[in-house]
Amino acid sequence: MKRAVVMGGSYAGLFAARVLSDFAEEVVVLEPDDIGGDGSGSRVPQRRQLHALLAQGHSQLERWFPGVTAELVADGARMGEGDDVRFYVDGRLKAPADGQRMLGASRPLLDAGVRRRVGALPNVRIVRAQARGLVLDGGRVRGVTTAEGEVVDAGFAVDATGRSSRLGHWLEDAGWERAPVGRMRIDLGYATASFRRGDELGTTVIAHSTPGPQSDYQPGLTEPGALAAVEGDRWSVVLAGYADHRPGTDPADFLARMRRCVEPLRTVADVCEMTGEVDAFRFTESVRRDYARLGRLPGGLAVVGDALASVNPVYGQGLTLAALQANSLAAHLRSGAAWHEPAWGYFRRAEVVVDAAWQLSTTADLAQPHVTGPYPPGYRLLRWAGDRLTEASVLDSAVNTTYTNVLNLIEHPRALTRPALLLRAARVLLASGGRV
Secondary structure, eight states: OOOOOOOOOHHHHHHHHHHTTOOOOOOEEESSSOOOOTTTTOOOOOGOOOOOOOHHHHHHHHHHTTHHHHHHHTOOOOEEEEGEEEEEEEEEEEEOOOEEEEOOOOOHHHHHHHHHHTTTTTTTTEEEOOEEEEETTEEEEEEEEESSSSSESSSSSEOOOTTTTOOOOOOHHTTTOOOOEEEEEEEEEEEEEEEEEEEEETTEEEEEEEEOHHHHEEEEEOEEEEEEETTEEEEEEEEEEGGGGEEEEEEHHHHHHTTTTTTHHHHHHHOEEEEEEEEEEEEEEEEOOOOOSSSSOBEEEEEEEGTTTOOOGGGGOOHHHHHHHHHHHHHHHHTOOOSSSSOOHHEEEEEEHHHHHHHHHHHTTTSTTTOOOOOOTTHHHHHHHHHHHHHHHOOOOOHHHHHHHHHTTSGGGGGGGOOOHHHHHHHHHHTTOOOO
């Protein structure tokens, strides 16, 4: 294709631009914010929150930008492996998982590293402009209109404008269908604060604590939260809560919550100095737009990132989903499909990825008493089996390795239904005197 246009210079948009640089003579990224080399200037409020890069996401980051991990580490990021990465359920440290490896870095540092790599590609231009519509003619994309009144010619366009995407309105205005939307209201709040980092936690890079099955009959067993060693010799700490238990911006309350969490967060609260303010963010609902279910679609159009699916951020899937959607786009374009035809192949591939993340996040969300559905078929059985596997993953490394691979989007959720895994989990629980 002669020119592809990516609407939005988000993490997802930058990954899409990297993929398209292999297939287009020119790629133009339209980004309204004046984002500096350090990532400053973005008006996206949640970028100040701690973001997790799952193991699959890190693998794809290195796949598309070889050597970028070393660059990020040189800029102060930390790489954690083995015991450096600690996961807790109901306050209990989980059994070791084979190959566990995670990167500790702030979202601005990560974005800046990817933006630097994309901006260095010879056929990619990042332009400060805001997409305001599509030019559609002859059943396909012909260009993108901007808020500045310009028309950028394009044979292929990617919507990476985030949760507030206006693509559905643009399509309806042009006589096309709007994609069906799935929603689950979760009413989540989370807040992030930074602390000076010394050697108080040894080599720990990541510590993550979530409620589990025991929290059902021991409410308040432990606060959900996580910390990561990031650049600038800092700990970045995030705490989360639902409905009336959402964290706010009061530093004293934030510290009090940390002291009700697992040991690494308690230690940081007790001995490390908080720097700056507490940033809070509210996430009301998970949303997905199902373009694969449309009857017709303009040619030369794809959707990535939160514009396609935005799921509960406490599971850390967003950045990894963006990378896997980029993989789906690359697979579609490599398949020989005509780029100016409807990208059904892309949307079908992306749907598999989104379905997996949606299943994981919404099944867990439905455990919250204030979340009222919609419930998937067989939810009670799924919940029961999931709780037993969670309990077994605390005790057994083999169970936890598969469990962790699924949470990291390395394996599909159906891996948790393998008879051999379920049998092992049952044996582990019986041997420990737990519930089966």
